[in-house]
Amino acid sequence: MALLEGVHYIYTVKPGDTLYEIANRYGSTVQLLEQTNALFDPVTDPGLIHPGQVLVISETGLGQRSAVSYMINAGDSLYTIGKRFSAIPDLLVGLNPLITDADVIYAGTPMAVPAFIYEVESGDSLYRIGQKLGVPMKEIIQANRNRPGFSPDVLYIGYRLIVPMPSSNNIVVFRPQPGARITPGQALEGIARAFEATILYQVVDDNGVVVTREKHLTTSAGAPEYGSFSAAILFDRQPTADGGEVWVYARSAMDGRIIDLVQVKVGF
Template sequence: MPTIHTKGFIYTVRPGDTLYSIAVKYGSTVAGIERANHLFPPVTDRGLIFSGDVLLIPTTTPTPLMTHIVTTGDTLTAIAQTFETHVDLLAGINNIENPGLIFVDQPLLVPAFSYKIVSGDTLYSISRLYSVSVSDIETANAGRPGFQRDVIWQDYHLIIPIPTSRNIFVTKPIPGTSINSGQQVEGYARVFEATVNYQLRDNNGVIVTNERFTTANEGAPAYGFFTATLPFDRQPTSDTGELWVYSRSAKDGSIQDLVKIKVDF
């Protein structure tokens, strides 16, 4: 599966920028930026960019998570809407004390990863692959010069939002990951007494990993980092399933803030 497991930066072109200057600044290459954004005919003359273009800058840093570089006019609310997430969560995971105050060039971790389009792909098939709506993919890629709703280009790097709740962001595994017993699960959570619950189910409803819990390194109101393992208590009976990460209500024990991540076995 052509999920890209290296970091990408989401950058808005400014007056005076060149592909070379952007590549140097973010540890990329001109050729890599051209391929990731399809800066070729018929989209544009090779390598041609304009102020206001939104580019995905590929790197070799070994993490699939993406970083949004704040540009003039950005607000945390608008960025949250782009990735179908919440202002509180973006502020919490990026240690922003005042959500109304962000700065140009500030790097922000966002819930998204990138996917390299292969022959035969459609936005619909990609949305089903990752259980993300077509409209959410379109919103995350708005303003990119090589992105069109009706035509997608082979080798283009598409930004895919990662599902979150207001209080939980799973950073590992990302959607579509093939997992085995012992897989790590990681992320950020703002939960009561820092207790994060999780389980693994296959698409036939079989509970592959019984409910377990781990403890984040900080409790609410902070977003603490959590990590745990996913031992298989029984073998999956289908090729795909879902990782559930959530908290439980202190009042009645009901599931709260459920995040579902589609996975492969």
């Protein structure tokens, strides 16, 4: 599984930038920047970057913190940023509580975004990655637009893709990560905007067998705010397949139907 932990930045190249200066600023190395963005022959001119290109920058070292941040550019809005990551502006505000006015964001500052970083492995294709993670190809393509070395048809080993997290308008799931193998007691974490601060989850295997019956979770805040949630996943029975999904959702106060469903593809 090639979803990467650690601290990563999504950065748009400015006039006058060099790989050396970018690497120093963000605690990375030129070699790592070249590998993760395919800045080498025959993909691109070795080490050459152009204003407007979008780079993935990964900090070196093995820190405990794990985060993906987008560096805001002049002219950005919550709408344009959210479009890249398949997220509505409200969800970005929920992830960034220091934003007090949705119409005012500042160029040069980092913004937490609902995304993972995936490192391409031997045999990968965009279709295969999308199937493995349960993320639509079009969302992965949208998240990686304007990146050097990115092509939906050809992927290079070691290239690092931006992958949107599973989310709906009101729920985003941080853990388990898409494609992860889960066992009883594993963490279920994320944020949600929910009526009376109540959401639900269940686990279903690929044979349609309910492994975990519907269970309630309480978030740290109720609508209209986003609140965090964290719980240990419980199993009510053993899975009958190697894979399945964790469903996180709310129910309509009007008729009880499932709303804001987020489905996270997992293994057992």
